[in-house]
Amino acid sequence: MNKKVEVQELGVKDYKETWEYQEQLFQDTLNTKIKNRRENLGLPTKNHFLYVEHPHVYTLGKSGDFSNLLISEEELAKKNATFYKVNRGGDITYHGPGQIVGYPILDLDNFFTDIHKYLRLLEEAVIKTLAEYNLAAERSKGETGVWLDVGTPFARKICAMGVRASRWVTMHGFALNVNADLGYFDNMIPCGIKGKAVTSLNVELGKTEVNIAEVKEKLLKHFAELFEAELV
Structure with a gap:
């Protein structure tokens, strides 16, 4: 079992380019697993964790409802935003500047073969980070996803999540609002859930801006502890 996870900081990168890069890493891992099975080999599979910040973009999961995007293509262009229908779970979400997007591309055979546990541990990494x-x-x-004030009229989402998995290999991931422009969330029904607000870490802390690098470091620390992973 290879518990090493290669962390890559991609900076600000177009959504489609990043999606294609994810697909490449995802397929490389799948190909190794298929080769191992067919040829009775024991080649190790790689694990990756991509950090990225996207320009304004809305993405719709494979089971999502397009009507949850509340603006037209013309209005999207005016807001310098793009739209993609993607192959993850979940409904509609937004990515943009001031948001930490994490894409773990893991072979869960190296950790545990349980998608429910995988999602709960990703949530737990965010929960532990916010506790700091x-x-x-x-x-x-x-x-x-991860929320604040659940069960009250003030419930609000701070981290969205949507993944894809095949042969226990994962892709896509989570989006944590740190210094996000919350106005962009008004153009959709977040995750298809009506009547729920969205928030950002800087808003909750009453700050103009939170140090994103610091948040990323804390997230990685908790991710590594929870997955018993070695970051490289």
Whole structure:
């Protein structure tokens, strides 16, 4: 079992370019697994963790409803935003500047073969990170992601999540709002859930800007602990 995870900081990168890069890494891992099975080999599979920040973009999961995007193509262009229908789970979400997007491309055969556990541990890494900023984040039953004030009229989502898995290899991941422009969320029904607000870490802390590099470091620390991974 290879528990080494190669961390890559991609900086600001176009969504489609990053998606294609994810697909390449994902397919390379699948190909290794298929070769191992067919030829009775024991080649190790690689694990990756990509950090990226996207220009304004809306993405719709394979089971999502297009009507949850509330603006036209013309309006998207005016807002310098793009739109893609993608092959992850979940409904519609937004990515943009000031948001940490993490894409773990893991062979879960190296860790545990349980997608439910995988999602819960990703959520837990975010929850533990936010706890370091004295925020009591939590899960909302039946709604993947990380929330604040669940079960109250003030419930709000701070981290969205949507993944794809095949032969226990994962791709896509999570998006944590750190210094996000929340106005862009008004152009959609977040994750297809009506009546729920969205927030960002800087808003919760009453700051103009939070140090994103610091948040990324904390996230990686908790990810490594929870997955018992060695970051390289």
